Amino acid sequence: xxxxxxxxxxxxxxxxxxxxxxxxxxxxxxxxxxxxxxxxxxxxxxxxxxxxxxxxxxxxxxxxxxxxxxxxxxxxxxxxxxxxxxxxxxxxxxxxxxxxxxxxxxxxxxxxxxxxxx
Amino acid sequence: xxxxxxxxxxxxxxxxxxxxxxxxxxxxxxxxxxxxxxxxxxxxxxxxxxxxxxxxxxxxxxxxxxxxxxxxxxxxxxxxxxxxxxxxxxxxxxxxxxxxxxxxxxxxxxxxxxxxxxxxxxxxxxxxxxxxxxxxxxxxxxxxxxxxxxxxxxxxxxxxxxxxxxxxxxxxxxxxxxxxxxxxxxxxxxxxxxxx
Numbered sequence: 001x002x003x004x005x006x007x008x009x010x011x012x013x014x015x016x017x018x019x020x021x022x023x024x025x026x027x028x029x030x031x032x033x034x035x036x037x038x039x040x041x042x043x044x045x046x047x048x049x050x051x052x053x054x055x056x057x058x059x060x061x062x063x064x065x066x067x068x069x070x071x072x073x074x075x076x077x078x079x080x081x082x083x084x085x086x087x088x089x090x091x092x093x094x095x096x097x098x099x100x101x102x103x104x105x106x107x108x109x110x111x112x113x114x115x116x117x118x
Numbered sequence: 119x120x121x122x123x124x125x126x127x128x129x130x131x132x133x134x135x136x137x138x139x140x141x142x143x144x145x146x147x148x149x150x151x152x153x154x155x156x157x158x159x160x161x162x163x164x165x166x167x168x169x170x171x172x173x174x175x176x177x178x179x180x181x182x183x184x185x186x187x188x189x190x191x192x193x194x195x196x197x198x199x200x201x202x203x204x205x206x207x208x209x210x211x212x213x214x215x216x217x218x219x220x221x222x223x224x225x226x227x228x229x230x231x232x233x234x235x236x237x238x239x240x241x242x243x244x245x246x247x248x249x250x251x252x253x254x255x256x257x258x259x260x261x262x263x264x265x266x267x268x269x270x271x272x273x274x275x276x277x278x279x280x281x282x283x284x285x286x287x288x289x290x291x292x293x294x295x296x297x298x299x300x301x302x303x304x305x306x307x308x309x310x311x312x313x314x
Contacts, residue, residue: 004285010278035131063276065237
């Protein structure tokens with residue numbers, strides 16, 4: 001692989017940004033990435049979360065994956081856990097839904113009505 | 119699954135769920151045929167599915183009696199006249215090998231392989247990926263080398279992922295160029311269609 005050395009500069013930028021936001025993670029976003037989730041578009045949903053967080057300049061939110069939760073018809077399923085708050089489960093979250101969740105739930109702290117299952 | 123890159127992500131999910139820590143992927147081509155070889159260092163297929171891991175009713179799942187991932191990939195290969203075989207490695211781990219005729223009208227397109235690899239790095243950051251393409255087995259991704267340079271910064275960091283996605287798209291260009299030259303790839307007729 002070429003250009004990997006550029007990663008060192010990115011690493012230093014990220015470290016600086018994390019130092020500025022010392023205090024732990026604000027939230028965790030868990031995307032269902034089982035076979036059913038992937039077939040329903042979970043990959044596009046996950047990458048939309050990463051892009052939306054990046055666009056908002058947010059680096060203290062973790063995006064991770066879980067397996068099939070058994071509600072395959074509601075995939076892509078997404079759980080959002082704000083620090084100190086209850087987890088909210090969202091269903092059928094596409095890329096637009098991901099952007100709404102970042103804007104309304106992560107940034108403004110409000111559950112996204114119409115997408116939330118719990 | 120709408121394309122082969124989604125199947126790849128599904129296979130990586132299987133490896134991560136089985137406890138593998140490293141997966142090696144080699145995608146090569148000859149004529150219109152895509153040859154895929156994937157191996158991991160997990161525990162291998164358990165006895166209950168070992169006879170035919172691509173059988174949808176042979177599964178390790180406990181919540182329902184079917185697992186579709188490998189069965190769907192085998193179907194994707196076979197509907198092009200290709201094949202998929204899944205077995206165990208002598209030292210543990212699994213080995214998948216298959217061929218897909220991307221010139222076949224029923225072939226699924228490649229899809230965005232860089233998106234599958236980035237989603238895997240985000241989803242299972244502890245799973246190391248080694249990816250080679252082409253007959254010359256050129257390395258296009260080695261997450262161990264990436265992590266070494268990141269020196270503690272998470273591989274799933276959005277800034278890091280944005281860079282890796284762009285880099286991988288460039289590195290995978292020979293694979294995309296090969297596929298784009300194949301008539302029918304992506305389900306698109308090379309002709310002008312009925313209105314031509």
